[in-house]
Amino acid sequence: NTLLNAYQTGSEGTHYNNLSLYNYAAYKTYLLNPLPGNDSYYFTSYEGINGTEIYPRTSQGINQQHISESSGYAGEYSFTYGANWSNLIYFGGSFNLQTYHYNEYSAFRETNKYGLDYDPQPQFDGDVDYFDEYNRLAQDGFGANVKIGAIVNLHPVKLGVAIHSPTFYSVDEVSDKGISSYFDKSERHNYEEQSQFSYGYRTPYRLLANGAYIFGNVATVSMDYEFCDYSFSKFSSNDNQYLSYFEAQNDQISEVYKAAHTIRLGMEVKPLPFIALRLGAGVIGSPINKGYTNHDATQKLVSGGIGIKNGSFFFDMAYQLMQVEQNTFVSASALYFDTPAQLNTAKHQLAFTIGWKY
Secondary structure (H helix, E strand, O other): OOHHHHHHHHHOOOOHHHOOHHHHHHHHOOOEEEEOOEEEEEEEOOEEEEOOEEEEOOEOOEEEEEEEEEEEEEEEEEEEEEEEEOOOEEEEEEEEEEEEEEEEEEEEEEEEOOOEOOOOOOOOOOOEEEEEEEEEEEEEEEEEEEEEEEEEEEOOEEEEEEEEOOOEEEEEEEEEEEEEEEEHHHEEEEEEEEEEEEEEEEOOOEEEEEEEEEEOOOEEEEEEEEEEEHHHOEEEOOOHHHHHHHHHHHHHHHHHEOEEEEEEEEEEEEEEOOEEEEEEEEEEOOOEOOOOOOOOOOEEEEEEEEEEEEOOEEEEEEEEEEEEEEEEOOOOOOOOOOOOEEEEEEEEEEEEEEEEOO
16 A cells, blocks of 8 residues: 555545645645546556556555654753641642644655566656655743642651642644655655634643652652643634634634543662662553543552762662554555554663762
8 A cells, every 4th residue: 555545545536726734735746646638537657547547556665654853852840839738748830831842744755665567657857755644843932830748747757738720831833744745856845734823722730649658767658640621721812814724723622632640659769878779660540531542551660779979979870661552554544554653662761860969
């Protein structure tokens, strides 16, 4: 199966000036060609034409791959307040300003690895070598939120609760979508459409609770729980041009997403006064409703670490393993590739901290 067949099927009966984005881009980059004398039916660059007769030119091998690259950074600036009442109740809060920048490039590439059957002779001088259906995204955001929490110290038991408000973002976004095609004899064609707009975005709120039991100076056992309602997310815009689009996005968020629950368990043991050994595990539930892709994509976490503190010197090392099974579609034209690829991800993270305090 090839993506060119998806472009062809989705374009049948439609004049090339009215084609959807990727189908029109395929037409502009000579991957999709109108029949002679008929501007609403097409043949692909994997096919030939003799008069009005379309004949297949069988490819001897096609490679398909998904390419994804992302980069960015985020910063947070906090104004905090804390209070202590008789070492029994601790209260704290913060007002936080957040900034971020994000770049993403994703593409579906189809490579004509071994060429095409040349009998009958091809319609064009050059055969398609490969093409990319791509999407570039650049985002800049600025947001604000409030976090408040309290801890009750009932030694040896500690109980805590916290509320994280939604973050209200203002986002500037530029998106480029298109197709680049590369033919034999170094012929290259490109077509893309760019959209640029600003909008608001509200993230979900979070409710947190935790409890810990302290065994003197020897060990601590703790449990954390987090509730996050992803269906609370919302897009907004003051531009009427995008109002209907964001309304549709918000309806989809309410339909697809739900509240997710996270549970983490941890233990710290001090075999010696200056050494701490740590072990943890956690489960992060999927925020997607049943019936949609990745509704069962639960993340599982396991971690361990060691901490050393002696006088002014301290050293910490931590390891975390995250495992998740999820599905993904390799192409934006998923109407053709309706079977997702299954990804089994195991992410390993190792962190070190070393320092001196005076």
